[in-house]
Amino acid sequence: MALSCSSRKWENDLFLSFSGEDIRNGFLSHFHKEIDRKPILVFKDSDIKRGQSLGPKLKQAIRDSRIAVVIFSRKYASSSWCLNELLEIVKCKKECSQVVIPIFFRLDPTHVRKQTGVFGMNFEKTCHNKTEKMKIRLRRALTEVANITGYHSSVTCKNEAKMIKAIITDVLGELALTQPKDSEDFVGIETHIAEMNILLHFESKEVRMVGICGPSGIGKTTIARVLFNRLSSRFRCNVFIDRAFLSKSMEHYSGANLDDYNMMLHLQGIFLSEILGTRDIKINHLGAVGEMLKNHKVLIFIDDLENQVVLDTLAGHTNWFGCGSRIVVITKHKHLLEAHRIGHIYEVPLPSDPLALQILCQYAFRQNYPHDGFMELVSDPALRACKLPLVLTILGSLLRGRDRKYWMDMLLRFGKVQHGKTEEILKFIYNELNNKNDEAIFRHIAFFNGEKVDNIKSLLADSDLDVNTGIKNLVDKSLIRETCNTVEMHSLIQEMGKEIVRKQSSEPGEREFLVDCKEICDVLKDNTGTENVLGISLDIDGTDELHIHESAFKGMHKLQYLKISTKENKEVRLHLPEYLTYLPSKLRLLSWDLYPFKSMPCAFSTENLVDIDMKYSKLEKLWYGVQPLNRLKKMNLLGSKSLKEIPDLSMATNLETLNLGACSSLVELPFSVQYLNKLKTLNLSFCENLKTLPTSINLQALDCMNLSGCSRLRSFPDISTNISYFDLSQTGIEEVPWWIENFSKLREINMRNCQELQYVSLNISKLKHLEMVDFSDCGALNVASLNDSPITVAMSDDIHSKLPVYVKVSSSIPDDHFPRVELNFLDCFNLDQEALLQQQSVFKRLILSGEEVPSYFTHCTTGTSMINIPLLQTSLSQPFFRLMACAVVDFEPISMDHTSFLIEVYCQFIDGLGNHFGSAYWPMYFSTVPLGSHLVIFNCSLPLNGDYAYLAKRHYDHMDIQFHLTDDYSQIKLKGCAYEINRDSETEVKCVETEKKKQVKNVRELIKKQEQMMIDDIESGDSVRFLGGNIQCNVKGFRVKRLHKM
Incomplete structure (x- = not known):
């Protein structure tokens, strides 16, 4: 029951x-x-x-x-x-x-x-x-x-x-x-969840760490995933860290291992970005997590923990987190939990006989009990001896849809397996695939475990294997999972796959795949590799000495995948020939970190290359002449400081990623780059000697381009208008031209620390997807136009002196448009800040140097972060509530190493009975901030639908608004804050129109006083700006005069 x-x-x-x-x-x-x-x-x-x-x-x-x-x-x-x-x-x-x-x-x-x-x-x-x-x-x-x-x-x-x-x-x-919807198919999950709820003890406000422990395949991750899905809605700050998360972190920080200080900084930065929902947080000391999360109630799950350093880096102490926080750590190594003093540990038990039967039936029959006539078969002693959920899942998937005869034949063979030995059971399941294609795909995925599905399909394209069918069949049999475009194979199953390959031959050089460090070193030293070898994956961090015979790869002429990697950067004694004489022509993947030779072998054929990854190599050039590269999709030469030229790429018509970052000897790109019509990502960051780019790189597929640190680059590059992410920071560019408005897909542009930049023209109304603009530390910048250019009205100097100064109220942004752009103009001291502030309708968040609150804020306070604003029993209008918030912060770091902070705006609506509703917040993070006073302005929009729809149905007496600052060991003082409420978009428009009419009336009066002027009519609907008075308006229903000198 x-x-x-x-x-x-x-x-x-x-x-x-x-x-x-x-x-x-x-x-x-x-x-x-x-x-x-x-x-x-x-x-x-x-x-x-x-x-x-x-x-x-x-x-x-x-x-x-x-x-x-x-x-x-x-x-x-x-x-x-x-x-x-x-x-x-x-x-x-x-x-x-x-x-x-x-x-x-x-x-x-x-x-x-x-x-x-x-x-x-x-x-x-x-x-x-x-x-x-x-x-x-x-x-x-x-x-x-x-x-x-x-x-x-x-x-x-x-x-x-x-x-x-x-x-x-x-x-x-x-x-x-x-909530049961996420766990209907997980037999017995409610018992596990109930046990975890006891350990998590939500009644307590303490910060609690809880461990989930048990052998591989027992269901730890499944329990954790279900639990996280149910709990995450209760915690505004939540994150699930799995093996893919950590792999991605390592992938983007090549040349370091987990206990490297810089790697730990990088890991904390990615972790904080994820949990706070803010992109690209960068930190410079390991106390940042504790400082930035100490006031936040967080939910953190760390799955598949193998390294104590990860736990120490991301959740070192309970005092890093706010009251009520919960941290759940999942691992098969109980000693890791004990070493971290985690006393609340749930050791996942094997399922009881009835539950084990239900797990098997769920996957074999899609229900908790067997079909008619199968009870005797599912009760077979051979099956009842299997208790590990992973094994039961795979067995059930293998038997799904099979008739009684197949069951009986399979049970007869299965009865000969040594029960209780998981690896023997898994090998039996592999043998039951009975399909050469599926078996081959299985062994390949054991080699490529954790790779993107698209990458695997590219590497195996045009082979004799049916990749799509193979992956689908392995997923159906629960031998692999396909999540977020990544293939995941359980460590137990992967180990079984490696063991199957090991048993192909007693001689490593005659096996299909080589992954053992010692065995690979012996094969490369003794030149014993044969044509049977398809893939090599060598982690040279596992050895102190590496010998490579000059003909080490000659015998392996069918080698398709070569991976030689390092993350520790430790000293390895290399015994190398002067040059490498041969690399197999069938290579599809050539990934060799710190490649020690100046060039590729002279006779190297590239026709099968799909992915070439030679990070931090000693290459001076790759090859001579034009090579067949029509299969090549990725080229990564990051950090190859000696590389002087890129070969002709005119034949690389399928290339999607080209990474030449930090190739500091590179002077120019080949003209053939213009033929890369499928190129999506181009990284030329810190190519310090790069002066120019080929003219008109009109690559229609180009989405992301990084020219950061190309200090000799002077002119804005003429590139594809389809680009989304553009990094031009630390370049010598002098002007952002008006035609950037044609970059209709642009989401982010970074021009931080461009010391020669003087003029920026960004027509944000046409850049519909723009989210982030960074012009910080552009000391020479003096003009930043973010709107359409209005009609300019030329006037005499006398008129200029007599016209009053008005707040600019025009905007080309439609009324139904929510500002979404984040602008950073820190340390732009020559910029006309007043003109910038008047363009408030285009930005979501803005930071700039200064210490005076703009005049259009009516609710101001000093010395406190909280302000109470009466609402006069007003209701919130549909479809959104808008709030402008400004803080003046004074930044005086104790150490120049500690320069980051997080600032958040909170608001609550309070009715006449004192009830609080709708706790909303808007965050903004800064990784580096210079000394001095700065203005931080938020343009907050709260859609009154979904979770906040009920807010629009009530009347409120007042609202509380508060700024909250979190910094890392620095001295940040909140000198003052101010707020302005736009209660109703319709009301806001009426107020603007009223202000426009007042301004035009004032202008009329001034015009009448000028008797020696000629008058031209301006038709209704024209946009007018009087230069001397900083006034701009659209003429509606009346006439304004344009004045000229006689």
Whole structure:
């Protein structure tokens, strides 16, 4: 029975049990009113006639509800109906793990627990005609529920409104914990979740670390994933760190291992970016996590932990995180948890026999029990000896859809396997593939585990293997998973794949794939490789000495995948020939970190190359002449400082990624680059001697281009208008031309520290996708135009002197457009900041040097981060609420190594009863900030739909707005803050139009005073700007005069 309940699909979120006589018109109506604003489905019994006994409809309603809230009042026990509901609720609590929340409405819980006082008297009256057995059942039910921690209106919350809010928050939290949709197919998951909930102990406000431990294949990651999915909605800051996350971190920081200081900094930066939802956070000391998260309630899951350094780097101490934070660490190494002093550990047990049977049936029959005629087969002793969930999953997938004869034949063969040895069982499953293509794809994926699906398909394209079908079949048989375009093979299965290859021959040089460091070193030293070898993956960090015979690869003429990598940068004694005489022509993947030779072998053929990765090589040139490169998709020569020229790439028509970053000897790109019509990413960062680019690199597929650090580059490059990410920081470029408005897909442009830059023209109204603009530390910048150029009105100097200074109110941004661009103009001291500030409608966030709050802010304060703004019982308008917030911060770091900070804006709406609603926030992170005072301005938009739709239905008395600063060991002072509310986009437009009319009226009066001027009409709808007065407006319904000297 418990199983059927735990796997059911709940019809209702909440069932309320109450006596209506003493709470219906007060507490209950308020409770319903509040809960109706939340996404909570409450069962309502208005159509059910109440009597002495519960009907089948009401019983079913109770059983179909995830949570039961019991409101005990003085007259609750006067109702047999209520007492019968309570019996059913207690029954569901035991059988279906239903969550029960008691509320004691103006009633002492002791009276319910012991049936005393007025409550006890009413109980006795109701039970007058009941049997003694029934009385005992009722007393036990009352005592059991009254012993559950709940809410007491006269003790825990004197303000009932606050208590109701707390109850609803609790209900939402429990719904997150009991949500079954993500786990319907995971047999026994609810038991695991229940055990974890006990260890997590959410009632406590402490920061708690909990471990999940057990052998490979027992289901640790599955439990963690389900638990994280259920809990994440309760934590604004949450992150799930898995092996893919760590691999990606390492991939983007080549040349370091996990205990390298810079690698740990990089890992913390990526971690903070992910958990705070802010891109590209960069830090420069390892205390940043603790400083930036110490006030945040976080949820962190670290899966598949193999290295203590990861745990120390990301969750070193509980005091790094805010109250109520939970950190869950998943590993098969219990000693890692103990070394970190994690005392709350859940050791995942093997499933019981019934659960093991259900797991097998789930995958074999898509249900928890076997089809007719199969019970005897699933009960076979050979199968019952298998308990590991991973093995049961694969066996079930293998047997899915098979008839009885196949089952019996398979069980006969399976009975000969040495049970209890997981590797033997897995090898049996591999042999059952019975498909040469699938077996070959399996061995390849054991070699490429963790790679992108697209990369594997590219490397195996045009081979004899059917990659698509093979991957699909292996997924169907649960031997691999395909998630986020990545192929994942469980470590146990991968090890089995490696063992299958090892048994191909006692001689390593005669096997298909080589991955053991010692064996590979022996093969390269002794020149014993044969044509059987398809792939080599050598991690040279595993050896102190490497010998490479000059003809080491000659015998391996069928070699397709060569990977020689390092992450530790440790000293390895190399014994090399003067040059390499041969590399196989069938190579598809050539990945060799720190390649030690000046060029490739003279006779090297490139016709099969798909991916060439030679990071930090000693190459001076690759090859001579034009080579056949039509299969090449990636070329990575990052950090090859001696590389002087790039070969002719005219034949590389399928190249998608070209990484030449930090190739500091490179002077120019070959003209053939213009033929790379499929190139998506081009990295030329810190090519310090690069002066020019080929003219008109009109590569239509180019999406990302990095020219950062190309200090000799002077002119803005003429490139494809389809680009999305453009980094021109630390270049010598002098001007951003107007035609950048044609870059319709541009999302980010970085021109930080361009000391020669003087003029910027960004028509943001046409750059619909733009999100980030960084012009910080551009000392020579004096003009930054972010809007359409208006009609300029030429006037006499006298007119200039007489026209008053107006705030610029025009904008080419449509009224329904939410500002989304983040602008950084720090240390641009020659910039006309006033003109920039007047273009407020185009940015979402802005930071610039300065210490005076702009004049258009009406709510200002100094010395405090909090401000209270009256709303005069106004309601929030549809479709969004807008708020401008400005902070003046003074930055004085203790050390120049510590220069980053996070600033956030919080706001809450408060009604006349003091109830708080809609806690919204907007963050902004800065990795490096110069000394001095700076303005940080937020243009906040809160869409009144989805989670915040209920906000638009209430009236509010005031709102609280607060800035929150988090810095790393530096001295940041909040000198002042200011806020401006745009309550209604329609109201905002009316205010703007009114201001425009006032300004035009003033201009008219000035014009009348100029008697020696000629007058031309300007038609309605024209845009006008008076240079002397900084006024710009659209003429609507009246005429304005354009003035000229006589």
